[in-house]
Amino acid sequence: MKSAVIVFPGxxxxxxxxDAIEHVTGQKPAMVWHQESELPEGTQFVMVPGGFSxxxxxxxxxxxxxxxxxxxxxxxAATGAPVLGVCNGFQILTESGLLPGALMRNAGLKFVCExxxxxxxxxxxxxxxxxxxxxxxxxxxxxxxxxxxxxPETLDRIEGEGQVVFRYGKNPNGSAxxxxxxxxxxxxxxGMMPHPERAVDAGHGGTDGLALFESLLGSA
Amino acid sequence: xxxxxxxxxxxxxxxxxxxxxxxxxxxxxxxxxxxxRQGKLIELDLTGDDVESARKRVDEMxxxxxxxxxxxxxxIELA
Numbered sequence: 001m002k003s004a005v006i007v008f009p010g011x012x013x014x015x016x017x018x019d020a021i022e023h024v025t026g027q028k029p030a031m032v033w034h035q036e037s038e039l040p041e042g043t044q045f046v047m048v049p050g051g052f053s054x055x056x057x058x059x060x061x062x063x064x065x066x067x068x069x070x071x072x073x074x075x076x077a078a079t080g081a082p083v084l085g086v087c088n089g090f091q092i093l094t095e096s097g098l099l100p101g102a103l104m105r106n107a108g109l110k111f112v113c114e115x116x117x118x119x120x121x122x123x124x125x126x127x128x129x130x131x132x133x134x135x136x137x138x139x140x141x142x143x144x145x146x147x148x149x150x151x152p153e154t155l156d157r158i159e160g161e162g163q164v165v166f167r168y169g170k171n172p173n174g175s176a177x178x179x180x181x182x183x184x185x186x187x188x189x190x191g192m193m194p195h196p197e198r199a200v201d202a203g204h205g206g207t208d209g210l211a212l213f214e215s216l217l218g219s220a
Numbered sequence: 221x222x223x224x225x226x227x228x229x230x231x232x233x234x235x236x237x238x239x240x241x242x243x244x245x246x247x248x249x250x251x252x253x254x255x256x257r258q259g260k261l262i263e264l265d266l267t268g269d270d271v272e273s274a275r276k277r278v279d280e281m282x283x284x285x286x287x288x289x290x291x292x293x294x295x296i297e298l299a
Contacts, residue, residue, distance in 0.1 A: 059288055066285055095288065102290040107236050149233060149291060174236070 001217050003029035003045040008064045013050035020197035024213040034067040050087030060145045061091030070096055083189045087143055090191030099184055099191045101150030107174025113142040116194055117169030118180055122162045127190045130211040137208040139194035146193040148175035221266045223278045224297040227287045228259035271298050
């Protein structure tokens with residue numbers, strides 16, 4: 001599967017994303033600068049990485065979500081192709097309207113950087129098919145604005161539709177209903193605050209994120 | 221022309237920063253503070269002098285970038 005990683009000014013997990021994708025597929029993803037207006041020919045999987053695009057000015061992800069490449073990503077998602085946003089990428093996908101809700105300042109007001117216990121709530125997605133439903137994972141989080149918010153009706157709807165894919169074992173940021181990751185209604189766009197791309201190499205402290213990339217891209 | 225845009229969190233959206241500021245004010249002895257909501261003030265300098273068209277354009281800017289309708293409301297003052 002041909003992959004692309006989007007790079008914004010202030011992205012800092014773009015190379016981790018690159019390495020995780022290469023590790024699983026053996027192929028280097030295209031690194032696409034945010035000022036491009038098209039994805040490379042034949043792109044299937046798009047990853048919007050973590051970081052602090054535009055210094056988190058105005059609202060996290062707000063400026064990045066209005067950059068030149070975004071209409072191409074929105075159009076790509078509309079074809080049913082997989083799009084994954086991690087951390088700042090999750091914020092960018094909610095700001096762009098590809099995912100419901102918003103990510104607000106952590107309830108404890110502090111930046112949290114730790115390994116977060118997660119539960120796989122829905123293993124029946126193209127991002128999680130290699131996990132067991134209910135599996136417990138340990139995946140790094142590192143964010144100041146990961147407090148997932150949506151109105152109660154939206155929360156009920158996404159819970160009912162199986163769009164809540166990951167939940168925190170211990171809520172680190174005040175997220176509604178302990179939500180750590182969600183998909184859109186069609187299931188082809190996923191956003192999550194934890195960093196699976198930082199959990200693909202035992203030398204870096206764990207491999208619980210590996211199955212996510214294997215689910216999506218097939219194992220090497 | 222100047223536009224002043226107030227962006228504030230919708231009622232019902234928890235404001236942890238406002239709550240922290242309220243806590244600090246209480247610690248300083250300002251017990252009369254019942255609650256604090258923290259928002260943003262954005263000022264734009266605009267060309268042109270047609271207030272109605274400016275209002276329409278600024279409203280569009282607010283909806284598209286300056287506020288997030290999921291969590292925020294806004295008001296516009298033109299002068």
